[in-house]
Amino acid sequence: MHKPTMLIAVLMIVLGLAAYFMTGMASVTAMIPTFIGVPILLCGLLASKARKPALIVALVLGVLAAAGPLGRIVPSMLGGELEVDAALVTQLLMIVLSLALIGVLIPALRSSKA
Numbered sequence: 001m002h003k004p005t006m007l008i009a010v011l012m013i014v015l016g017l018a019a020y021f022m023t024g025m026a027s028v029t030a031m032i033p034t035f036i037g038v039p040i041l042l043c044g045l046l047a048s049k050a051r052k053p054a055l056i057v058a059l060v061l062g063v064l065a066a067a068g069p070l071g072r073i074v075p076s077m078l079g080g081e082l083e084v085d086a087a088l089v090t091q092l093l094m095i096v097l098s099l100a101l102i103g104v105l106i107p108a109l110r111s112s113k114a
Contacts, residue, residue: 011097030087036064040101062099062102066102069092
């Protein structure tokens with residue numbers, strides 16, 4: 001399961017870098033997916049040796065990465081002030097990638113393959 005983990009991590013890194021450069025390098029917070037993707041990538045690399053502990057750390061990071069953007073999105077939706085901008089698109093894509101990571105890792109950790 002380390003290869004899908006590394007693929008999703010690379011996609012997160014690319015997402016963060018793309019968001020940063022496409023928004024004119026206005027704020028380093030656009031690179032939050034990169035900041036999450038790098039440790040997940042390292043976990044994926046470590047998973048070839050110490051499978052279960054590295055994948056558990058990657059899973060925890062994936063859960064945090066999925067839950068984090070909801071702190072901005074949910075209150076904005078409830079308040080009727082949700083505007084579609086680069087930050088929202090980046091956050092939604094980060095949630096999707098994080099959920100994909102969670103969907104890959106939970107079955108792997110539950111089976112004997114991890």
